[in-house]
Amino acid sequence: MDDLIAALPEGRVLTDPDVTESYARDRTFLPPGRPLGVVLAQSRDDVVATMRWAADHRVPVVPRGAGTGLAGGATAIDGCVILSLSRMTAIRELSPRDEIAVVEPGVITADMDRAAREHGLMYAPDPSSFEISTIGGNLATNAGGLRCVKYGVTRDSTLGLEVVLAGGRVLRTGRRTMKGVTGYDLTGLFVGSEGTLGVITAATLRLRRAPRSIATIAAEFTSLRDAAEAVAAIIAAGCQPSLLELMDRTTLKSIDEWKNIGLEPSTRAMLIAQSEGSPDEMAALCGAASFVATASTPEEADELVGLRRLAYPAKERLGQCLTEDVCVPRSRLPEMITSIEEAAARHDVMISTVAHAGDGNVHPVFIFERGLAEPPPAVWAAADEVFRAALDLGGTLTGEHGVGVLKQRWLGLETGPLVTELNHGIKQVFDPLNILNPGKAI
Amino acid sequence: MDDLIAALPEGRVLTDPDVTESYARDRTFLPPGRPLGVVLAQSRDDVVATMRWAADHRVPVVPRGAGTGLAGGATAIDGCVILSLSRMTAIRELSPRDEIAVVEPGVITADMDRAAREHGLMYAPDPSSFEISTIGGNLATNAGGLRCVKYGVTRDSTLGLEVVLAGGRVLRTGRRTMKGVTGYDLTGLFVGSEGTLGVITAATLRLRRAPRSIATIAAEFTSLRDAAEAVAAIIAAGCQPSLLELMDRTTLKSIDEWKNIGLEPSTRAMLIAQSEGSPDEMAALCGAASFVATASTPEEADELVGLRRLAYPAKERLGQCLTEDVCVPRSRLPEMITSIEEAAARHDVMISTVAHAGDGNVHPVFIFERGLAEPPPAVWAAADEVFRAALDLGGTLTGEHGVGVLKQRWLGLETGPLVTELNHGIKQVFDPLNILNPGKAI
Numbered sequence A, B: 001m002d003d004l005i006a007a008l009p010e011g012r013v014l015t016d017p018d019v020t021e022s023y024a025r026d027r028t029f030l031p032p033g034r035p036l037g038v039v040l041a042q043s044r045d046d047v048v049a050t051m052r053w054a055a056d057h058r059v060p061v062v063p064r065g066a067g068t069g070l071a072g073g074a075t076a077i078d079g080c081v082i083l084s085l086s087r088m089t090a091i092r093e094l095s096p097r098d099e100i101a102v103v104e105p106g107v108i109t110a111d112m113d114r115a116a117r118e119h120g121l122m123y124a125p126d127p128s129s130f131e132i133s134t135i136g137g138n139l140a141t142n143a144g145g146l147r148c149v150k151y152g153v154t155r156d157s158t159l160g161l162e163v164v165l166a167g168g169r170v171l172r173t174g175r176r177t178m179k180g181v182t183g184y185d186l187t188g189l190f191v192g193s194e195g196t197l198g199v200i201t202a203a204t205l206r207l208r209r210a211p212r213s214i215a216t217i218a219a220e221f222t223s224l225r226d227a228a229e230a231v232a233a234i235i236a237a238g239c240q241p242s243l244l245e246l247m248d249r250t251t252l253k254s255i256d257e258w259k260n261i262g263l264e265p266s267t268r269a270m271l272i273a274q275s276e277g278s279p280d281e282m283a284a285l286c287g288a289a290s291f292v293a294t295a296s297t298p299e300e301a302d303e304l305v306g307l308r309r310l311a312y313p314a315k316e317r318l319g320q321c322l323t324e325d326v327c328v329p330r331s332r333l334p335e336m337i338t339s340i341e342e343a344a345a346r347h348d349v350m351i352s353t354v355a356h357a358g359d360g361n362v363h364p365v366f367i368f369e370r371g372l373a374e375p376p377p378a379v380w381a382a383a384d385e386v387f388r389a390a391l392d393l394g395g396t397l398t399g400e401h402g403v404g405v406l407k408q409r410w411l412g413l414e415t416g417p418l419v420t421e422l423n424h425g426i427k428q429v430f431d432p433l434n435i436l437n438p439g440k441a442i
Helices: A002-007 A017-023 A044-055 A111-118 A136-142 A186-190 A222-237 A247-258 A279-285 A300-308 A310-315 A332-346 A379-392 A409-429 B002-009 B017-023 B045-058 B109-116 B135-141 B186-190 B226-235 B248-261 B277-285 B296-311 B310-315 B330-347 B377-392 B410-430
Strands: A037-040 A061-064 A079-083 A091-095 A100-103 A158-166 A170-174 A200-208 A214-221 A243-248 A269-275 A291-294 A319-324 A350-358 A362-370 B037-040 B063-064 B080-082 B091-094 B100-103 B159-164 B170-174 B199-206 B217-220 B243-248 B268-277 B291-294 B321-325 B350-356 B362-370
Touching: A002 A044, A017 A037, A017 A079, A044 A061, A044 A158, A044 A247, A044 B217, A061 A136, A079 A243, A100 A111, A111 A136, A111 B109, A136 A200, A136 A332, A136 B321, A158 A186, A158 A332, A170 B410, A186 B186, A186 B410, A214 A222, A214 A279, A214 A300, A214 B243, A222 A243, A222 A269, A222 A332, A222 B045, A243 A247, A243 B159, A247 A269, A247 A310, A247 A350, A269 A300, A300 A332, A310 A319, A310 A350, A310 A362, A332 A350, A332 A362, A362 A379, A379 B045, A409 B186, A409 B226, A409 B410, B002 B277, B017 B037, B017 B080, B037 B045, B037 B063, B045 B063, B045 B159, B045 B199, B063 B135, B091 B377, B100 B109, B109 B135, B135 B199, B159 B186, B170 B186, B186 B226, B217 B226, B217 B277, B226 B268, B226 B277, B226 B330, B243 B296, B248 B268, B248 B310, B248 B362, B268 B296, B277 B291, B291 B310, B296 B310, B310 B321, B310 B350, B310 B362, B330 B350, B330 B377, B362 B377
Parallel strands: A037 A079, A061 A079, B037 B080, B063 B080
Antiparallel strands: A091 A100, A100 A200, A158 A170, A158 A200, A214 A269, A214 A291, A243 A269, A243 A350, A319 A362, A350 A362, B091 B100, B100 B199, B159 B170, B159 B199, B217 B268, B217 B291, B243 B268, B243 B350, B321 B362, B350 B362
C-alpha cells in the first residue's frame, strides 16, 4: 500500500481497519471481506493512479458510491482496495438548452434533480434511496425508481461516460447528442455493469422537462386483483402515469401501526398514481376501489406519495429487512403477488410487498428477527420460491437492484451458460487481469 | 455452396449472378463485392444452418433486411453469402396488456405499427423508410425516425432478442419485462451493431399507447435562426413534441416545383410540429414565423406532415442523392445548418437539408448529376466539411443511419483508438472468425 499512498495526494488513503470496515459493505447482510484500504478519490487522476497501482500489483478494486445498494455489488472482498467515488461531487456542466448535464459520480441523485429543477428540468431516475444514493452508484446498477414507468431507468438517461479502465487508461463513450449510432453501445454496456468493466468518473446525463402539473390519487381496494385491474385500466386508458405504486396490506398495516392512517380492516391494497392528466379520470378507472382520495393541492399530493415513502421505514420498525426485487410482465402482477403470499405462508415468514406496479417490478420485503447476523434459512427458502415464481411467470430476478453477490446463486436460472460465457468474454476484453470488482454482476 | 444448398430446404439459395446482384447493395453508391450466393431464410433453423456452414468454410456472411440502409451496412463483399431475413415475417405474439410484441426480423416497420394500432398501441420508431424497411434492419442500425424526439430510437423499444451467433449457437438476451438488470446489456449491444455480432432472428419489442389526439402545425420562417429559436421555445415550454421537423429553402423549393405549394420568395425554412397538447400554444411559440398553419382535422394534419414526407422524393427528382446524417446538441442547430450552407457554396454543390430538429439530427442531402456511378469529388469534399463541422460542434457523424462502410473513413475522428480497440475486442468475443459482416460498423 505504501506506493499507492505515495502515488496519491495526501489523505486520500485510509488503512485503519476500524475505519475501513465501514466502507466494506452495502445494505445487504453479506459478510464482507477485509480490505487492504480505502481510496477516497477526489479526481479522475486519483482513480487513474489507483487503477494503475492495482494493475501493477494485481490487487482487486471494489468501486463504491454511497453504499446504498441492495445486492452486495459494493461488498468488499479480502485483500481488495475499496475505491470510493463519493467525494467526486462536481456538476461540471448543466445546459438547459441542450437538456444535458455532465456530472461526477459522487453527486447525490436528488441533488442532480434539484439542480435541474432550477431550470424547469428534472433528472428523472428516482430510486427510493435518491436522497442518499449517488449518480455513480445509480449508473453501476442501472437504478430504477418510482418515475421509471414513464421515463425509463438510469440507462435511458445516460448519453455518455468518462471511464477509467482496469489498467488506468481513460475512455470516453457516447455523446452529448440525443441520438448517435457510431459503433457499439459502450455507454449502455457500462451502465448496470456494477463496476466490473471500468470506473465511471463522469457521465453526460439527459435531463427532461419537468411536468407542468401532476394529478395524484390514492385508491384503496379490498382485493389485490382489483388493484391490479386498476393498474391495467390506467395504463390501457393512456393516462401515461408517471408513478403507479402498489402497497399490500402488510405494508399498509406497518404504516398504520406507526402513523395511524385509519386503515380499514377490509383494505387489502392501496394504489398511488400520478399523471399529467386528470385525477378524476384515474379515479374513475379505479372502478372497484372501496375509497379513492384525490389530491387537490401539492401538499395533499405530497401527503399521498409520502405514504409510499413511509413503506420502507415502517417495515424497518418491525425487524430486519431483506428487500427483494423481481419484475414480471405487467399482466402477471396478480399471480406474482399471490406467489409471494403463498411463499410467506408456507415458510411462516413475514413478507411485506410494495410494487412499481406500472412496470411489474415487485419488491417483497422479507422481515425477520433483529439481532440475527443474516436472514434465517426460512427467509432464503421463501426468497428462492419467489425468485423461481418470477422466472416461471416470464419475469426476471432483478428489475432494478442488480445481481451483485446476492443473486449469483440464481443467475444461471435466468440467463444460462451461453450468456454467462459471453458476459465473461466481454469482462475479459475490459479487465483481462480480473481486478475490477471480481465475482459481481455476471 | 453445394453443401449449403443441401443443408437448407429447397429453394432457399440463389446463385445466379444476375439475381444475386440485386441483393448486393443497399441505397448507397458503394460498389458492392460479388457474393457467392443469397440465402432466403424462412426460419431460425435456416439461419443456424447458414451460420454453421459459414463457420466451417470461413465464408463471410452479410445479413440483410430490405436493403434500405444509407451507409452500406448491407453491401456485399467479395466471396460472401448474403443472408436475407426478409422472408421471416411472423408476428409471433402481440400482448396488448403487457404492451409487447415478439416478431421476426422481416416484419415491415409500418406493418408492426399497424398491428399495434389495432389494439390502441403503436410501435414508435418510424424511420422515413418505415413503409419498406424491416424491423431487423431497424435493429441492426438502431434506426431513428420522426417520432424519436418523444419516444426514443429503436434501442429504446427493444426488450429482448433471439440471436444466432457466428458459429450457429442460439442466444437469448433480455426479457419480456419493462425493467431488468441481470448481467450486461447484451440486447443494447446487438442493437446498432449492423449485423457484426450475430443475426437477429426474433425481437421482443416494447409497444406504447397511441396518443389520444395530436395537434399539428406548420410554420414558415424568413430565417433559419428564427426557425431554430422556435424549436428551442417549443421544447423549453414543455410541449413534449412527438414530431418537430425542419426543412430548408432548397427542400421547400424542390417540393414547390413539383407540387406547387405556393412557396413565398422570402420563406427560408418551414417547421412542422406535432404534440398531444394545444396547437395554439405551439403556434404562439413560433413568434417570428411569417405564417402558421394549424390543422383542424386529421386530414389537414396528414397534409402538413405529408409535406415533410414529400421531401425525399422531391429531391430525387432533381438528381442523384447522397443522404447524410449528422447530429448535434440542439443548441448548435443553427451553426450546423450555416456550416452546411457554407460547404455547399464553397464546393458549388447543391445541398438540401431536412432535420429532426428536436433531436438536433440533421440530414443534408447532397444532390448531384444523374448517370454518375458515384458522388463526384466536390460532393465528398463538402460532406467531409459537414462531418468535421458536426464533430466540432460537439456532435456525432451519424444520428441514426449508422457507420456501415460509408463512414469508416471518418469514424476514427469521433471515437479514437481506444474505442476502436475495445469494439474490436467485443467483436472478437462474438465472432472470433470474423465472418459476420466484416468491415462494417466499427
